[in-house]
Amino acid sequence: MRLVHNSLLFLAGVVLYSLGGIAFPDGGTWYDSLAKPDGTPPIYLFRIIWLILYALIAWSFVILIRTKQIDRELLLLYGINWFFHQLFFVLFIGYQLLVLAALDTILVMYSTWVLIRAIRPHHKIASSLLIPYFMWSVFFMCLAIGFCLLNL
Numbered sequence: 169m170r171l172v173h174n175s176l177l178f179l180a181g182v183v184l185y186s187l188g189g190i191a192f193p194d195g196g197t198w199y200d201s202l203a204k205p206d207g208t209p210p211i212y213l214f215r216i217i218w219l220i221l222y223a224l225i226a227w228s229f230v231i232l233i234r235t236k237q238i239d240r241e242l243l244l245l246y247g248i249n250w251f252f253h254q255l256f257f258v259l260f261i262g263y264q265l266l267v268l269a270a271l272d273t274i275l276v277m278y279s280t281w282v283l284i285r286a287i288r289p290h291h292k293i294a295s296s297l298l299i300p301y302f303m304w305s306v307f308f309m310c311l312a313i314g315f316c317l318l319n320l
Contacts, residue, residue, distance in 0.1 A: 178223075220300075221304055277302065
């Protein structure tokens with residue numbers, strides 16, 4: 169029963185973080201028409217990377233729940249990070265607001281860093297699982313700024 173419960177929590181975490189990508193899958197012809205900064209991965213690679221990161225985020229969350237280390241503060245921090253992550257898709261793809269989307273990536277990066285620091289005293293492995301997400305957030309922020317500079 170515990171395996172089923174943990175698996176459902178994990179799947180729910182992956183799905184929740186995937187909502188923005190599901191709602192705005194690729195940007196269509198608008199995204200294709202943008203000048204892209206050097207180092208921009210193809211869409212299929214974005215999907216693979218994000219799926220791996222969503223799995224790591226969900227795994228981190230499940231560890232905290234399973235070890236009873238989750239508290240209201242951590243739930244709030246996960247929620248804030250989730251909100252800024254979803255907001256990026258709405259701003260960038262939905263409304264095509266490149267500057268606001270780039271600013272949002274700073275909030276995603278910062279909220280990820282805060283989340284890592286807040287989880288660390290509770291569970292080092294759960295905290296460490298978020299480091300690739302933080303590193304990707306830094307790279308993603310650079311890409312978003314590059315999109316701004318090349319397309320404004």
